Amino acid sequence: MGQAAGVITELHPPRPAVTCVVASRNRRADLLASLPRHEAPVVLVDNASTDGTVEAVRAAHPDVTVVPLDRNAGAVARTLGTARAGTPFVAFTDDDSWWAPGDLARAAEIMRAHPRLGLLAARILVGTEEELDPVCTEMAASPLGTDPDLPGPSLLGFVACAALVRTEAFTAVGGFDPVVRFPGEEERLALDLAAAGWGLAYVDEVTVHHHPSTSRDPNTVRQAGIWRSRVLTALMRYPLRDLLGQLVRAAGAGRPGWRGLVGAVPRVPAALRRRRVLPRPVMAGVRELSR
Template sequence: MSRNRREDLLDSLPRHEAPVVLVDNASTDGTVDAVRTALPHVTVLPMGRNEGANARTVGVRHARTPFVAFADDDSWWAPGDLARAAGIMRAHPRLAVLNARILVGPEERLDPVCTEMADSPLGTPPDLPGPALLGFVACGAMVRRDAFLAVGGFDTVVRFPGEEERLALDLATAGWGMAYVDEVTVHHHPSVHRHAPARRRTAISRSKVLTALMRHPVPEVGRVVVSALRTGGPEREGLVRALPDVPAALRRRRPIPAAVRADVRLLAAEPDA
């Protein structure tokens, strides 16, 4: 998915080795026409409005392959690694999400989140190809299409960023596995056209509140709200921005089961309840 990143796309799209579905979130910078002209082999799906991460769900529905690899307008999979990742998915039928190693920038720094995923306290179950996860980074993930769609994909409530948490919780609830696989690589060259850090913190705070309302027990919802209020600034603004979507979040409320909650607590290093 992309929005108003025309130049980034014209640089990154030719790097992809597999057929590409670009879902454009109502760009106003001529992205759709530019990509269609320069890269006619790319399937472009223009959205009438910005739907955030739900655009990825639109793209997955359009695809007909058993596996779909996500990439942002400033990321791409290393040569040969799409095929390698698909082979790993085929060999591990419980695997719903494969998170690749992410190298950042021309200097190819390992994204710190990869170190966290590699050290996951959930261990490595025998039916998964790497450390088990309860989350992932969308720009570096391959998903099993049927599993992704069965739990609803990304939703229109959380939108972006922070959209991965609710989806990961639902996949875990349904018995699917997620794993970090260091043998495949995604390159991420962050765009210069990025939101300011404070704006991103606001958006993430909003996502945390709405995800908590949809899936976490009431005490955890309270902790998220109190944390945003105490932190103040962008986090408090995120709480305020979540308010219009609270009714939609509550309509979708399905608290996670105890087993998944136990894994959440383990990852957060919380004491047992």
């Protein structure tokens, strides 16, 4: 009987708790270097790369589930990847980031121990020098405090390349949307998780390594994209007076802010169709953070 049970265990190994979902575009070299570091099954959603990423990954890593898209879907690629994952938790690792050895499993255990935790934001060490990302210092000092049922300071934002989400929570709020896209797509998701009653927390007990790719947009382009996302998120979720305040801040941010405002204009109709003002407690947290 014992031998039979052993055979059954071998034939049916325990299902993984976590899937790493990677969204990428034209970063073949980064992917080939980072994919072997992941300690969980990987779903790669390719945003219509033209550098042979799909073929190279399939040849070098046949165990990776590759989902090729025929157009660049931006952050929505992570939503599509999560739908393919089939695990209770999903780690959004980028093509240039990976979880420290053992920390992905440790993060999943923390999620299990805190059932209201919808999103865990890990500590981020940047580059070969492993310098602490300044955003981690901000998250650790969050003025929102630490709720008794959460493992760390409460958040209303996060960095996607170092986040573990509860699939149930992520799916319930619709995941990443096609309006905000990338970069700066995290805020809208964070706000909707909080509005639905899920907790978001920074946990510095677990670490993600981030070696920023050399194939990145210039900083001015990235900053304009972030302002575009801020404006669209405000249009979708902020009360009128807070929306106006965000528009004023964008206008006062110089060229990146103005470029962000202009870039947001074509997406305004779609944002208005998805507009749903945040509950007062969540908006109070947004105001506290903006101070």
